């Protein structure tokens with residue numbers, strides 16, 4: 001089965017969720033022809049607030065309600081499934097860096113909060129980590145969602161692929177300074193898990209960091225099907241999901257692994 005994927009590699013306005021929602025809507029309107037036959041659209045991490053974490057009590061999304069209604073409508077109106085990047089979900093006590101995904105009818109198919117907080121960008125001072133898995137089915141394909149730094153934890157990703165995930169979606173605000181790590185880690189996760197990796201990063205800069213783009217679609221053999229540069233880009237690729245089963249049969253790592261000795 002073929003699926004057409006679109007990644008909206010975009011800049012994010014620091015600390016301005018309303019402007020960022022409008023920016024996504026403007027881009028979607030502009031891209032309506034290209035989006036016509038897209039099955040799954042992917043947004044980047046924290047597309048609402050960016051890394052303006054010290055102001056989350058003012059600008060965070062209360063229980064994620066605004067983002068959920070925005071994303072659900074976006075999926076329904078445009079007839080695509082949607083990996084809604086992640087947003088800052090906030091309540092009286094705390095905030096989480098949370099991904100929502102939707103099917104074409106605008107029905108929520110997962111809520112996943114970033115499990116590993118990135119100390120280098122102060123996440124541990126302002127966010128709580130999630131402790132639930134990121135598994136879901138999208139367009140009939142078992143999949144998982146991961147958020148940025150989660151990519152550095154192969155054991156967490158393996159937990160999901162050993163339970164059947166065939167597509168790994170990674171949403172990120174990955175800095176340009178370590179973009180070579182981003183590329184290598186994404187390709188490694190695809191090879192070692194024999195899964196598609198669809199990775200959507202942001203571009204642009206905030207007061208502290210320059211972000212590196214290079215959103216990528218990688219096949220389960222580790223081949224890069226499509227890759228963006230460092231500018232705003234609508235990256236598309238068509239994937240053949242059956243390739244996962246073929247490769248898992250050819251080199252059966254999920255049968256051959258020995259969890260009892262690890």
Ligand SMILES: O=C(O)CCC(=O)C(=O)O
Pocket residue numbers: 118121147148149150152173174175178181
């Ligand atoms: O691991 C890295 O180098 C980048 C991670 C990151 O930027 C994040 O999790 O927000």
